[in-house]
Amino acid sequence: MPFYFRKSVSAGPFRFNFSRGGVGVSVGVKGLRFGTGPRGHYVHAGRNGFYYRATLGRPGQRAAETTSPQLPPLIPASTHEDGVEMVEIESADVLAMRDETFAELLDEINAKRRQTRMSVLLGWSFGVLGLFVALGAGVAWLPLILLGGVGWTVGRWLDSYRRTCVLYYDLDPNVQQAYERAIASFDGLVSCVGKWHVEAGGVIQDVVTWKRNAGASHLVRKKPTVLAYKMPTAVTSNLTPPALHVGRQIIYFFPDVALVDDGQKVGAIGYSALQIAWQDSNFIEEGTVPRDAQVTRHTWKHPNKSGGPDKRFRDNRQIPVCRYEAMHLSSATGLNELVEFSKTGVAGPFASALRSLPKNTALTEVPALPHRT
Numbered sequence: 001m002p003f004y005f006r007k008s009v010s011a012g013p014f015r016f017n018f019s020r021g022g023v024g025v026s027v028g029v030k031g032l033r034f035g036t037g038p039r040g041h042y043v044h045a046g047r048n049g050f051y052y053r054a055t056l057g058r059p060g061q062r063a064a065e066t067t068s069p070q071l072p073p074l075i076p077a078s079t080h081e082d083g084v085e086m087v088e089i090e091s092a093d094v095l096a097m098r099d100e101t102f103a104e105l106l107d108e109i110n111a112k113r114r115q116t117r118m119s120v121l122l123g124w125s126f127g128v129l130g131l132f133v134a135l136g137a138g139v140a141w142l143p144l145i146l147l148g149g150v151g152w153t154v155g156r157w158l159d160s161y162r163r164t165c166v167l168y169y170d171l172d173p174n175v176q177q178a179y180e181r182a183i184a185s186f187d188g189l190v191s192c193v194g195k196w197h198v199e200a201g202g203v204i205q206d207v208v209t210w211k212r213n214a215g216a217s218h219l220v221r222k223k224p225t226v227l228a229y230k231m232p233t234a235v236t237s238n239l240t241p242p243a244l245h246v247g248r249q250i251i252y253f254f255p256d257v258a259l260v261d262d263g264q265k266v267g268a269i270g271y272s273a274l275q276i277a278w279q280d281s282n283f284i285e286e287g288t289v290p291r292d293a294q295v296t297r298h299t300w301k302h303p304n305k306s307g308g309p310d311k312r313f314r315d316n317r318q319i320p321v322c323r324y325e326a327m328h329l330s331s332a333t334g335l336n337e338l339v340e341f342s343k344t345g346v347a348g349p350f351a352s353a354l355r356s357l358p359k360n361t362a363l364t365e366v367p368a369l370p371h372r373t
Contacts, residue, residue, distance in 0.1 A: 043169050043256060088200045091249060092334025094260045097267030099333075102257055105165070109266045112163045112234040167237040169255055175358055179255045182353035186242040186253070189350060190227045193290035194324070194342030197225040197246050201338075220283075225339060232261050246337040251329070255357060260335060269331045271354050278327045278347035281340065285322045290342035293322040327351075 091097075098106060171179060189195070200221045226245040231237060232252055244251045252259040258274055260267040284299060298318040302310040309316045327347035329337045341347065 043167070087202060089198055089336060089338045090247070091260070091336045094249070094262050094265050094267030097260050097269050097331065097333045097335060099257065099268045099270045099273065101270060102268040105167070106266060106268050108165050109232070109234050112165055113264065113266070115163050163234050165235050167235055167254075169237065169239055171255060175255070178353070178356050178358070182253065182350070182357065183242065185346075185349040185353045186227070188346045189244075189341060192341040192343045192346060193292045194340075195225050195227060196222040196340045198222040198326070198338040198340055199247060222340060232259055232266060235259075244339070246329075246339065249337070251337070253354070267333070269333065269335055270359075271357055272359055273331050273333065274335070274354065275330045276327060276347070276351035276354070277330075278325060278351065280344055281324050281326045283322050283324050283340075285320050289320055289322060293324065293342040294344065295320045296323050297321045 198220055202219050228243050228245075229240045230243045230252075231240060232250070237254075239255075242253045244253070248262055250261045252261065256271075258269045258271065260269060282296065285293070286301075289295065298320055299307075300309045300316055301319055302313040302316045304310045322342070323344060324340050324342055325344040325347050326338060326340045327350075329335055329339075
């Protein structure tokens with residue numbers, strides 16, 4: 001995906017224009033004050049690391065002090081499938097994934113998400129009003145649709161800045177090049193024909209199950225997954241980060257942090273705390289073989305103890321064994337996700353590119369330029 005920075009960021013009627021001299025804010029609705037809009041977070045990255053964080057809001061406004069929630073340790077769940085104990089590969093609650101460098105940003109995003117969606121509230125309210133109008137006037141259901149649509153549109157406009165956190169990145173050339181390498185390596189992951197999220201795995205321990213599963217030593221449960229470029233809900237930015245779907249969660253790779261989103265709450269993992277391991281994995285592929293996969297050998301659907309075909313089975317056929325690449329993402333705060341790709345040699349460059357990004361270093365304030373309407 002071509003990588004570029006937007007010079008300004010919009011959130012409803014508010015437009016943030018960032019420069020080295022400060023942050024300019026223009027308001028598209030006359031009389032609407034800047035203090036009523038979203039707060040802007042400015043991140044500058046230079047040779048010595050990332051510098052945080054101008055937070056723009058009402059004068060004198062301070063972020064509430066918070067502490068990391070004390071959550072119980074995650075105990076891996078297990079199920080039984082085909083006679084194999086399957087251990088779930090699952091992350092802990094995202095609220096436990098908290099880096100204090102990003103505490104203010106996390107608190108704001110999660111607070112925005114807890115706010116009532118005005119689009120839903122006004123849509124239903126205006127819809128009910130339209131229903132009463134329709135019943136009272138004895139007309140058809142057209143007012144219900146019209147008023148409900150008006151309420152939803154107005155509410156969506158209000159949500160566009162009430163429930164939005166603005167995140168702006170200003171990267172020096174060397175840091176931008178490092179992030180572009182991360183983007184290019186992520187594109188390498190995207191280019192794989194087969195991409196899966198591994199949900200659970202277990203060891204096959206008896207001969208009967210071994211024969212039933214084409215001689216596999218492990219049984220895995222996995223589903224196709226999505227890699228894309230997108231923004232988390234309640235966040236707008238001058239860049240669109242890579243996003244990796246891992247089951248019910250999505251990992252967004254920003255230049256300075258990986259945000260982990262479970263659909264309701266967001267956690268953060270600094271790249272110094274993110275651990276990525278990868279290795280080749282041999283997978284007995286009973287489905288369609290991805291066109292970019294390497295087939296290393298074939299096995300029988302029902303092998304005998306010596307590895308040859310078990311002649312008791314009429315439908316015994318040979319199945320290709322593909323060499324895939326598995327990538328495990330983890331952190332001490334509870335991230336635990338496993339993904340698999342149909343092509344080898346793609347996970348290492350991505351992990352190396354993330355490691356090469358500068359580390360977080362300092363908190364600075366960036367002045368706000370006078371806003372205009």
